Amino acid sequence: MKIGTIARAAGVSCDTLRFYEKQGLIRSTRADNGYRHYAPETAQLVTYIRTAQRLGFSLAEIGGHMSAVWNAPDQDAAVAELLAEKVRDIENRIAELQGLRKELLERVRQQCPLSRD
Helix, strand or coil: CEHHHHHHHHCCCHHHHHHHHHCCCCCCEECCCCCEECCCCHHHHHHHHHHHHHCCCCHHHHHHHHHHHHHCCCHHHHHHHHHHHHHHHHHHHHHHHHHHHHHHHHHHCCCCCCCCC
């Protein structure tokens, strides 16, 4: 499939597809005329990438996990585990931020907020 067809099917721009390809997230072959041709399942893969981004995954994380997900005997279970891991990461970050908030509030009440009393 040509780049425009895949872009429309996945709801992204052609530039996005080129970027994903440059990042190694998707692949294409080149015709003699230089046009990119993508496998039909590329649209599904791009939709997966976009959804993962909306859920807070970086492109590096997506690229690092993509092969394991696509090759897993139970893809649903593999994705569920990645999501659970992301929730744990978010919960850890929330705890860190709450600790930082507490320390900042304590320092606001000090006469010299930058000194550690």
